[in-house]
Amino acid sequence: MAEHNMNPVATADRKTLVRALAQVLPAHALLHSEEEIRPYECDGLTAYRQLPLLVCLPENEAQILAILQICRRFNVPVVPRGAGTGLSGGAMPMAQGIVLSTAKLNRILTIDAHARTAKVQPGVRNLAISDAVAPHGLYYAPDPSSQIACTIGGNVAENSGGVHCLKYGLTLHNVLRVRLLTMEGEVLEVGSEALDSPGFDLLPLVIGSEGMLGIVTEVTVKLVPKPQLARVIMASFDDVVQGAQAVADVIAAGIIPAGLEMMDQTSSQMVEPFVQAGYDTAAAAILLCESDGTPAEVEEEIARMSEVLRNAGARRIAVSATEDERLRFWSGRKNAFPAAGRISPDYYCMDGTIPRKRLGEVLLGIAAMEKTYGLRCANVFHAGDGNLHPLIMFDANQPGEFERAEQFGAAILELCVEVGGTITGEHGVGIEKIQSMCVQFTRSELDTFFAVKRAFDPAMLLNPDKAIPTLHRCAEYGRLHVRQGQLRFPELPRF
Numbered sequence: 001m002a003e004h005n006m007n008p009v010a011t012a013d014r015k016t017l018v019r020a021l022a023q024v025l026p027a028h029a030l031l032h033s034e035e036e037i038r039p040y041e042c043d044g045l046t047a048y049r050q051l052p053l054l055v056c057l058p059e060n061e062a063q064i065l066a067i068l069q070i071c072r073r074f075n076v077p078v079v080p081r082g083a084g085t086g087l088s089g090g091a092m093p094m095a096q097g098i099v100l101s102t103a104k105l106n107r108i109l110t111i112d113a114h115a116r117t118a119k120v121q122p123g124v125r126n127l128a129i130s131d132a133v134a135p136h137g138l139y140y141a142p143d144p145s146s147q148i149a150c151t152i153g154g155n156v157a158e159n160s161g162g163v164h165c166l167k168y169g170l171t172l173h174n175v176l177r178v179r180l181l182t183m184e185g186e187v188l189e190v191g192s193e194a195l196d197s198p199g200f201d202l203l204p205l206v207i208g209s210e211g212m213l214g215i216v217t218e219v220t221v222k223l224v225p226k227p228q229l230a231r232v233i234m235a236s237f238d239d240v241v242q243g244a245q246a247v248a249d250v251i252a253a254g255i256i257p258a259g260l261e262m263m264d265q266t267s268s269q270m271v272e273p274f275v276q277a278g279y280d281t282a283a284a285a286i287l288l289c290e291s292d293g294t295p296a297e298v299e300e301e302i303a304r305m306s307e308v309l310r311n312a313g314a315r316r317i318a319v320s321a322t323e324d325e326r327l328r329f330w331s332g333r334k335n336a337f338p339a340a341g342r343i344s345p346d347y348y349c350m351d352g353t354i355p356r357k358r359l360g361e362v363l364l365g366i367a368a369m370e371k372t373y374g375l376r377c378a379n380v381f382h383a384g385d386g387n388l389h390p391l392i393m394f395d396a397n398q399p400g401e402f403e404r405a406e407q408f409g410a411a412i413l414e415l416c417v418e419v420g421g422t423i424t425g426e427h428g429v430g431i432e433k434i435q436s437m438c439v440q441f442t443r444s445e446l447d448t449f450f451a452v453k454r455a456f457d458p459a460m461l462l463n464p465d466k467a468i469p470t471l472h473r474c475a476e477y478g479r480l481h482v483r484q485g486q487l488r489f490p491e492l493p494r495f
C-alpha cells in the first residue's frame with residue numbers, strides 16, 4: 001500500500017488567500033474573523049473542534065468554481081459543509097483549509113409533479129422538499145431525524161437514511177441525478193432522469209462519498225405519493241433478545257413495514273419524561289412497526305404484523321388509533337438524542353450495521369461492554385435495517401471518560417464487523433470511524449479507495465484526511481485486524 005499524503009502544504013498565507021477570494025466573492029460571503037468562523041469549528045460530532053483558515057458561503061455554482069480554482073492554485077484543502085449536523089466529523093475543518101458551505105444555495109429549482117421529481121440546490125433542507133411538494137400530494141421519502149435542519153447536499157454525501165428507509169430506500173434509492181464540481185473544476189452530471197444512464201453508473205459512487213469526490217451543486221430527487229393512511233404498532237417485550245428475534249420474524253413473514261424501530265428500556269425510560277410518548281417503560285424493549293398504504297392495506301398488514309409479534313412473545317400491543325397518536329409514538333423515537341442530552345452531560349452516538357438475525361447477540365454484547373467500560377449505553381435504532389445507534393453516555397469532565405467512551409464505541413464497531421456487518425450505516429466514516437476502517441478493510445481495499453479518490457481529486461485537496469485511513473494511521477491504531485489468522489501490515493512496527 002502506497003503512503004498517501006493527506007496533509008497538503010498551502011503555498012499562500014492567509015492574507016493572500018483572503019485577497020484572492022475577495023476578488024470572486026462578495027464581502028458577506030467570506031468569513032474570516034474568529035467570531036464569524038467559530039460556529040463552523042465542528043459539526044454534530046462536537047468532541048472534535050478545529051477552526052478553519054476561513055469560511056466561504058458561495059451563492060451560485062460559478063462562485064464555487066472560482067473558489068475551487070483559487071484553492072487549487074494555492075494548494076489549500078477545501079472542506080464542504082451543508083448544515084453541519086453530520087455525526088461523524090465529515091465537515092470538521094482543517095487548520096490549513098477553508099470550509100465551503102453550500103447553505104446559501106437553497107432554492108428548489110423545479111418541481112415536476114407529473115414525473116414525480118424535483119430538482120433542488122444542495123443547501124435545501126430535507127424537510128423543505130416535502131413541504132414544497134405537499135400540495136401535489138407528494139413527499140421525499142428519506143427522513144433522517146435531523147430532517148428539519150440537514151441539507152440534501154449533506155444527505156447525498158452521507159447516503160443518509162431514516163425511519164422510513166426500510167420500505168422506501170436510502171438517499172441512494174431516492175436520487176436520480178447529481179451535478180457536482182470536482183476539485184479540478186470539472187462539471188460532472190451523474191445519473192439521469194430516465195431509468196438508466198449511459199456509461200458507468202457513477203451515482204452509487206458519488207452518493208455516500210462524504211464530500212471527498214466533488215461539491216454537489218444540484219440534486220434531482222424522486223418523490224413518492226403520500227400514503228392515504230399510516231398506523232404504528234407499539235409492541236412490548238420482556239426480553240431484548242425476544243424483541244430482536246421479532247424483528248427478524250416480521251421480515252421473514254414477507255412484511256416490509258414502513259418503519260421498524262427498536263428502543264431498549266434505557267431509551268424508553270430516558271425519552272418518556274421528556275416527550276410523554278406513551279411508551280411502556282416497564283418493557284425491556286419496545287418495537288415500533290409502521291404500516292402505510294390504503295386503509296384496507298394498512299388494516300391487513302397491521303393484523304399480520306400483530307400476529308407475528310404476538311407469536312414472537314410480545315406481551316402488549318398498542319396500535320395508534322389516530323394520526324395524533326401515531327405522531328406521539330414516533331415523537332419519542334425522534335427525540336431520543338436530545339433526551340440523552342438531558343440525562344447525561346455528554347453522549348456519543350455510534351452507527352454500525354449488522355445482519356438482522358444477529359441483533360440479539362450484539363445487543364447482549366453491548367450490555368456486557370457497559371460493564372467492561374463502566375459506562376451506560378442506550379440502544380435506539382433502525383432495527384429493520386439492522387442499523388444500530390448505541391448512545392454511549394459519559395461525562396467529558398471526568399478524567400478518562402471520553403477515552404473510555406471512544407474505546408467502547410470502537411469495540412462495538414469491531415463486534416459489528418465480527419458478526420458480518422459494517423462500521424457505518426448512515427452517518428458516514430468522517431474522522432470518527434476512520435480508525436475502524438482499518439478493522440473492516442484490507443490494505444488493497446484501502447488502496448483502491450485512494451485510487452478512486454485520486455481519479456476525482458489528484459491533488460488530494462477535497463476533504464482530505466477523512467473516511468480513508470492512511471497506512472500509518474492504521475499502524476498507529478495498534479489494533480490491526482487479524483482476519484483469518486493473517487496479521488495485516490506485518491512490515492509495520494506495533495505501537
Ligand SMILES: Cc1cc2nc3c(=O)[nH]c(=O)nc-3n(C[C@H](O)[C@H](O)[C@H](O)COP(=O)(O)OP(=O)(O)OC[C@H]3O[C@@H](n4cnc5c(N)ncnc54)[C@H](O)[C@@H]3O)c2cc1C
Nearest residue numbers: 082083084085086090144145151153154157161211216426
Ligand atoms: C439529532 C440528529 C439526528 C440525526 N439523525 C439521522 C438519521 O436519522 N439518519 C441519518 O442518516 N443521519 C442522521 N443524522 C446525521 C446528519 O443529520 C446527516 O448525516 C445529514 O445528512 C448531514 O447533513 P448536513 O447538511 O448537516 O451535512 P454536514 O454535516 O454539513 O456534512 C456532512 C458531510 O457531507 C459533506 N457535504 C455537505 N454538503 C456537501 C455538498 N454540497 N457537496 C459535497 N459534500 C457535501 C460534508 O463535507 C460532510 O462530509 C442526525 C444528526 C443529528 C444531529
